[in-house]
Amino acid sequence: MKEIVIISGKGGTGKTSITASFASLANGKAVLADCDVDAADLHLILNPSIINSTVFRSGHKAAIRTEACNGCGKCMELCRFDAVRKIETDKIKKYSIDSVRCDGCGVCFRFCPENAIDFKEEICGDWFISDTRFGKMVHAKLGIAADNSGKLVTLVRTEAKKIAVENNAEFVIIDGSPGIGCPVIASLTAADCALIVTEPTVSGDHDFRRIASLTSKLGIKTIVCVNKWDINPDFTEQIKTFTETNDMTFAGVIRYDKTVSTAQRAQKTVTEFSSGGAAEDIRMIWDSVTQSL
Numbered sequence: 001m002k003e004i005v006i007i008s009g010k011g012g013t014g015k016t017s018i019t020a021s022f023a024s025l026a027n028g029k030a031v032l033a034d035c036d037v038d039a040a041d042l043h044l045i046l047n048p049s050i051i052n053s054t055v056f057r058s059g060h061k062a063a064i065r066t067e068a069c070n071g072c073g074k075c076m077e078l079c080r081f082d083a084v085r086k087i088e089t090d091k092i093k094k095y096s097i098d099s100v101r102c103d104g105c106g107v108c109f110r111f112c113p114e115n116a117i118d119f120k121e122e123i124c125g126d127w128f129i130s131d132t133r134f135g136k137m138v139h140a141k142l143g144i145a146a147d148n149s150g151k152l153v154t155l156v157r158t159e160a161k162k163i164a165v166e167n168n169a170e171f172v173i174i175d176g177s178p179g180i181g182c183p184v185i186a187s188l189t190a191a192d193c194a195l196i197v198t199e200p201t202v203s204g205d206h207d208f209r210r211i212a213s214l215t216s217k218l219g220i221k222t223i224v225c226v227n228k229w230d231i232n233p234d235f236t237e238q239i240k241t242f243t244e245t246n247d248m249t250f251a252g253v254i255r256y257d258k259t260v261s262t263a264q265r266a267q268k269t270v271t272e273f274s275s276g277g278a279a280e281d282i283r284m285i286w287d288s289v290t291q292s293l
Contacts, residue, residue, distance in 0.1 A: 001164050002192040002293045003157075005035075007176040007184060007215075009207025014227040015197045017260060018282060019175040020045040021271040023134040025286045030171040032132065033160035034139035035153045035187040037125070042175045047267050048130030048137050056125045056140065056155065058148040060104045062097050068116035069094045075108035075117065084108065100145070124148055127156060129163070136163050153177075153186035179207075180214050188214070193221040195251065195289055199228050200235035208239060212248065222248040223292060225285050229253035251288040254281040 006022070008015045019042060023032050034042040062083075064075070071093035076084040083101035087094040097108070097117075109119040124147065127140035138160040140152050157174065164172045176187035176194075188194055194215045198208035208224075215222040224243045229236040236253060243250045255278055263273035271279045 001161070001169060001172065003161070003172045003174065003190075004289060004293075005174040005176050005187050005191045005194045006197060007187065007194055007211060008178045008197045009180070009209070009211040010203060011178040013178075013197045013199050013204065014254070014260070015178065016041055016045070016175055017264065017270055018195075018197055018225075018227075018254075018285070019173060020269040021279070021282045022173050022286055022289075023132070024269045024271045025283060026134065026171055026173065028135050029169055030135060030173045031160050031164040031167065031169045032135065032137040032139075033156050033172060033174045034137070035156050035174050035183065036177045037140045037142045037149050037152045037156065037183060038177065040139055040141060042137070043130075043139060045264065045267055045269060046132040046134065046137060048128075048132045048139070050128050050130045052129040054127055055123055056127050056142075056152055057121045058124050058151050059122045060106060060119050061099050061102050061122050062104070062106070062108050063099070063118045063120070064094075064096055065116050065118060066094050066096065068114055070114050070116070071095065072113060074111060074113060078107045078111055080105070080107075104147075122146070125152060127152065127159070129159065135169070136160075136167070138163065149177075150182040150186040153183045157187065180210050184211070184214070185218070188218055188220055191220055193223055193289065193293060195223045195225065195285075197225055197227055198239060200226055200232035200239065202235075205235060205239055209242070212243075212246065216246070221292070223251045223289055224248055225251045225254060227254045228256040230255050249288070249292055251285045251292075252281060254278050254285070 125142040257278035
């Protein structure tokens, strides 16, 4: 079983469209994982039917039980995040904790002399196992302003690999997050290969080089493709040259094709919707990726 992670240095390069098309080209031999938990959108194309939904809990937040608080102020004295608020009513001094400012360090909980502070595990989102027309899919939704996206990504990957082993799947195809942050690193670590999807623009080239530096540091086999290459052939050539001189594999290019947007509106993958144009290019890139593995 091979784990393929589709990533991009910036958002909007076509990463999810390519991931969905790869799912259709795998002929039922892949388990899918949407690891872009902060802004998951693979489900918009694959229209999954949820089989199992589980709450994701991670991290803790402090909360003062006001009836038990004696107003000593020890929590405010120790808090480094300015999360403790003083409440004074009818000359009774109490304290409360702003959950948005609370960093979950637990110092107030441990040192409260009255044991008046609860330190409960936080509900940060939900994760799902679903059926799609191309096979099983594991995906998640991180709560608004919730932390620990890296842990949720690791959970999604782990569950996808379990399902792949149980079903003798040949591939786990992962839609990673854009950028180079914690969820991206969690998506990439120990994967068999990373496909970087970039575009021939100044920002696309800049962010492509950043993500390529990350995959190099992680020691992951890196494959590159350029989406909408024909909007700037000179930049495309620069990206290709950089790829080939930095021990990466250049898998090919995808032309600008309005059919991509039409397919998305129809909730179809590009390769389902069409046989030519961008769909043909994506098929060639899929062949290149699987052959390199």
